[in-house]
Amino acid sequence: MSLLDLANPSRFLKFADRVLPWLGGVTVVALAFGLNQAMGAPDDYQQGATVKIMFLHVPSAWLGMMAWGIMSIAALGTLVWRHPLADVAAKTAAPIGAAFTLLCLVTGSLWGRPEWGTYWVWDARLTSELVLFLLYLGVIALWRTVEDPSRAARAAAILTLVGAVDLPIIKFSVDWWNTLHQGSSVFRMGGSTIYPTILVPLLVMAVAFTLLFVTLHIAAMRNEILRRRVRTLRLMQAQAAS
Amino acid sequence: MEGINHLPFIVGSYAAAFVVIAGLIGWVTLDFRAQRRALADLEMRGFARRSAPQPAAAALAKEEA
Amino acid sequence: MTPLGALLIRDMRLAVRVGGGALIGVLFFLVVVTLVPFAIGPDLALLKRIGPAVLWLAALLANLLALDRLFAVDHEDGSLDLLLMSRSPLELVVAVKGLAHWLTTGLPLVVAAPLIGLLLNLDGAAQAGLVVTLLAGTPALTFIGLIGAAIAVALRRGGLLLAVLVLPLTVPVLIFGVAAANAVMTGAAPFGTPFTILCALSLASLVVGPFAAAAALRQEIE
Numbered sequence: 043m044s045l046l047d048l049a050n051p052s053r054f055l056k057f058a059d060r061v062l063p064w065l066g067g068v069t070v071v072a073l074a075f076g077l078n079q080a081m082g083a084p085d086d087y088q089q090g091a092t093v094k095i096m097f098l099h100v101p102s103a104w105l106g107m108m109a110w111g112i113m114s115i116a117a118l119g120t121l122v123w124r125h126p127l128a129d130v131a132a133k134t135a136a137p138i139g140a141a142f143t144l145l146c147l148v149t150g151s152l153w154g155r156p157e158w159g160t161y162w163v164w165d166a167r168l169t170s171e172l173v174l175f176l177l178y179l180g181v182i183a184l185w186r187t188v189e190d191p192s193r194a195a196r197a198a199a200i201l202t203l204v205g206a207v208d209l210p211i212i213k214f215s216v217d218w219w220n221t222l223h224q225g226s227s228v229f230r231m232g233g234s235t236i237y238p239t240i241l242v243p244l245l246v247m248a249v250a251f252t253l254l255f256v257t258l259h260i261a262a263m264r265n266e267i268l269r270r271r272v273r274t275l276r277l278m279q280a281q282a283a284s
Numbered sequence: 285m286e287g288i289n290h291l292p293f294i295v296g297s298y299a300a301a302f303v304v305i306a307g308l309i310g311w312v313t314l315d316f317r318a319q320r321r322a323l324a325d326l327e328m329r330g331f332a333r334r335s336a337p338q339p340a341a342a343a344l345a346k347e348e349a
Numbered sequence: 350m351t352p353l354g355a356l357l358i359r360d361m362r363l364a365v366r367v368g369g370g371a372l373i374g375v376l377f378f379l380v381v382v383t384l385v386p387f388a389i390g391p392d393l394a395l396l397k398r399i400g401p402a403v404l405w406l407a408a409l410l411a412n413l414l415a416l417d418r419l420f421a422v423d424h425e426d427g428s429l430d431l432l433l434m435s436r437s438p439l440e441l442v443v444a445v446k447g448l449a450h451w452l453t454t455g456l457p458l459v460v461a462a463p464l465i466g467l468l469l470n471l472d473g474a475a476q477a478g479l480v481v482t483l484l485a486g487t488p489a490l491t492f493i494g495l496i497g498a499a500i501a502v503a504l505r506r507g508g509l510l511l512a513v514l515v516l517p518l519t520v521p522v523l524i525f526g527v528a529a530a531n532a533v534m535t536g537a538a539p540f541g542t543p544f545t546i547l548c549a550l551s552l553a554s555l556v557v558g559p560f561a562a563a564a565a566l567r568q569e570i571e
Contacts, residue, residue: 180517193569197500197569199568200561201500212518218546219528
C-alpha cells in the first residue's frame, strides 16, 4: 500500500482500523517506559524535584508546536489540492494541539509556583504558548462557526497559514519584550545545563508523547471521516424523503 | 525537605496530564462509538453508501493511480 | 480615472456618508480612553506612565472593530462579486479597500491621538511619539485585520469572531508600537530598534494581508 492510496478516505479507514491497535500498544509501552525513566531520574541540583514536571511540560510544548505544523501542511493540501482528507487532518489536529498546549501551560504554571512563588509569570516561553493557545481556540471557533465542512476547511486553512507565518514573529517579539522588561525571567533551560540523566528521560517522553499524538490524531481522523459519511447519508435521506 | 514541599505540584502536574490525556482518549472513543452507531442505524434503514464500499474504493484508487 | 482609483474614491465616500460609520472609530477610541481613569483612578502620574499603552490598545481595538463589515457589506449587496470578476487583480482590489479603510478609520485615530492623549496627561514628546508610532503601526493593524474580515465575510455574526481571530496575530505590532512610543516618552530605551521593526511589520503586512485576504475571498465566494 503506497502513501498515495492512503489519500482515499476508504483506504484510510481500513489503514486506521489495522494500524490503531498496534500504535496504541506501542504508545502505552513507550509512555510506561518514559514514566519509569522520569521517576528514576535524579533531582536537578537547581530545580530539585520539580524537574520531574519538565518531563511533561517540554513534550507538551513540542506537541503544541508540532500540531500547528501538521495543520499548516494539511492547509496546503486543502488549498492546493482541495483534498478532503487534508481538511479532516487539519480539523482533528486543532483540538488535540490545543489540549497539549493547555497541558503545557498548566504544567508550566504548576512548575512556576514553587520556583517563582506564583502560578503565572509573564515569562517569554509561557507567554508565547498562551498566544499559541489563543490561536488554537480561534481556529476551533472558526471550524465551529462555518456550517459547510469544505468551506470551513478553506477558511481555517488560510487562518492556519497566516498563523504559521505570524507565530515565529510573535515568538521573536515576545522574547524581545521579555528582555525589555527584564527581572522576571529566571528560567533558562537552554544549552549545556541539561545533564544526560535528565535529557534521556526527556527524549523518551517526547517520543512517547509524539506516538500518543499520532495515535489520537489517526483515531480522530477516522471519527471525522465517519461523521462526514453520516452527514452525507442523512442529507441523502432527507432528499429521498422530500 | 524541599522535595516534600514540592510534591503537591509534581503530583498535580501528573494528574493534570492524566486528565487531559484521558479526556482526549475518552473523546476519541466515545465519538467513534457514536458515529458507528449512527452509521449502523442509517444502514439498517436502507441507506447504505452509494455502492458497496470495497469496489467503490478500488475503482477510486485505480482512478487516482 | 483608473478602476482602482474609482474604487478608492467610492469606498471613502461610502465610509464618510450617512450610514458609513467612518468616525465611529474615533468616537470609540475616545470612549475607551475616557473609561480608563474611571477604572484605575485619576492619578495623573500613573495615567501618564501607562498613557501610550492605553492609547495604543484603544487604537488597536477601534481599528479592528471597525473592520468587520468591510467585505460583508459588499458581499450582501453583490458588489463583491463584481469586484471578483473585474480585470484588476483581486489582491490589488483588496489592498485598495484596505487603504480606503485606513484613510477613513486609521488616519483619524492618528490625528485624534495627541488630543485624546491630553486626557491622560501626555506631554509634547509623548504625543509626538504616539503620532509617529501610530502612523507607522496602524497600517499593519488594518492589513492584518483585512485577513480576518475576508475570512468572516460570509458569516452572520462575524464581528466577535473577527476580533478573536485577529487580536492574537497583532501581538507583535502592539509590543513594538508601545515600546517605541514609550521610548520617546521616557528616553530610557532606544527608539530606533522597536520603531524600525514596527515599520518592517507594517511593510510585511502590506504584502501578506492583501494576498491572504484575496485568497480567502476567492475560497469563500464561489
